Amino acid sequence: MECGELLKKLNDIRAVTGRENMAAGKIAELFRQYCDDVSIDAFYNVIGFKKGQSENPGNVLITAHYDEIGLIVTGIEDSGFLRFTAAGGVDAKAIGAMEVTVHGKKDLFGVIGVKPPHLIPPEDKDKGIKMEDMRIDIGYDGEKARKLVSIGDMISFNSPAQELMNNRIAGKSMDNRSGVAALVEILKELQKLKHDDNVYVVATVQEELGLIGAICATYNIKADLGIAIDVCHGDMPDAPSDEAFPLDKGVAVAIGPIISRKHAKECIKIANEENIPYQIDPEAGDTGTEAAVHAVAREGIPVILLSIPCKYMHTAVEMVSVSDIVSTGRLAARYIAGRSKE
């Protein structure tokens, strides 16, 4: 499947953080045609294994999380409206009048209500809205709502993939289905290349709750090199220019304290040799990505972080460019194959 088509399909899959069992099977199916073995661990991390060609292969572990931010039901009103709170970093300002799916006994359509401007008193116009004051309308009365929904049920946003100009795609979960699409690109590229090392590609869970899936994956798979793939901020108005990266200018390769500078430099060298577009992403802290987990897993694993620029992160219209996913896939695969020459 072409990368853009795959990304659209991945966007429309629902896997609210902590409830990835909804989608693990679908991700496994995706890996199967390119891997020697595919398994799902106790946390619903999906692990694809591709055997290396060396007699004494090293292990490369590539992670990209497949969970998405969402909401969780915290109460059911007598009138049938649902109370909720965030699962992951959801901006209350950005979810008014949003379509959602409540994953109750069955999937239920709902909307997050907003007061019409006619009914907002002038003194309330400048007040921020709190999530605890918002409700989801599923169109049922309290009795029926309680039969279909329980406290703790997850809620995902309805935001089907929208193709825009320049093969840019917007949707609810470009963070980090674009990373998952990059994993598939890596597997596709590796079909064409020789690689000495065993390659584990892992679609991880619960990143949005604190990198939880990666903690398990990097412990269970003893790697010699870690590669974390995630999104970084795409350039947009009002964003700091050294923290946000333009779309279509290639994969962002991180440099910073927790990144193995040696490996990052090697990676950049490959990008230059192979004419793969890239940009440098200076990261002063722990990056907030799974790279932070790789770096301190077991005895410590040298890690690089490859990021796909994504505009409007953590809104329902996160936007990425397919070309940046392709360059991420190409660079990671060439880098892994390049290690064989050493």
Add this chain to the structure above:
Amino acid sequence: MKEALENLKKLTALDGVSGEEKPVRDYIISKITDHVDDYYVDNIGNLITYKKGTGNGPKVMLDAHMDEVGLLITLINSDGLLKFRTIGGIEDRVLVGKRVRIGENRVPGIIGFKPLHLQSSKERKGTVDKKQLTIDIGAKDKEQAASKVEIGDLAAFAYDPVEFGDNKLMAKALDDRVGCAVLIELLKHKYECDIYGCFTVQEEIGLKGAKTSTFQVKPDIALVLEGTTCYDVPDTKEYGMSTVCGKGPALTVMDRTVIADRDLLRHITKTAELNGIPYQFKQTITGGTNAGKIQTGGTGAKVAVIALPCRYIHSPVSVMDINDFENMIKLSKKVLETLPASITLYREQGGKEYV
């Protein structure tokens, strides 16, 4: 009734932001030609239809506006993003993260927002300011964007209707495609009085279309068919809810633009009671409707508003109860059928109020 609901769904899938109502008007024309004696489109874009009555009743105008709230493209930035202004009342927060389509070619775009991660602590606690929002169509620069979009293009929310829950319908532009669908349905039947079915333009920017339609029709009596505010959400005080979804069509006693005619209102409530049709009175006096223009636009008309409670009105996801919609059709039809016998015009009383 099934056909009316089908019409409503199709109407909400069309775009008709104030000033560009043509797609909606074309659809309506295709549905009414067989049922009216005459129709024309006036200079401002109103569709005015005429249906001769079987008797000598008063001249009755039925009004539903075709336009919806939306956005106007005002500038193409050097980075290819589009600046916009809202047409009609849209709350700033409602715009964030929404899908829109722009212009006749319905170019897809999205309204992005600064990620939480990049917001200052003050911004996090603050509100959305629509002046900072832009539409992103994926263009890399101004030139690319200008190849698809022009300044002055209108953008509408790109949301499709969904039936859900207990007989509920979610759609954009229920205000006032609901009125359009009801009016199409009403025009299928014969009445004793002459009916002028007016599908009007530019209601959302200040009741513009109704001014010219009324000038032309000069009605004795007018019924305005609307979608109205409803916020029957928990923690809202009853008087602040405006209307309650599922409790029947709502009647306006007074709003910002009109005080409904007492006799006409009585006729409507009596008709509802006689026929066992539920109704409610709108509890708030905010907002206005074309009734305000119609009452004084011709030679003076008795006006009333029959409206459908719509939750989250002026957002891409407004919600209504399908039973309310059916009851609104039933009630307006009965009201029209019994009109001549029940209403006496003031002028027939020598201009004096009758009691």
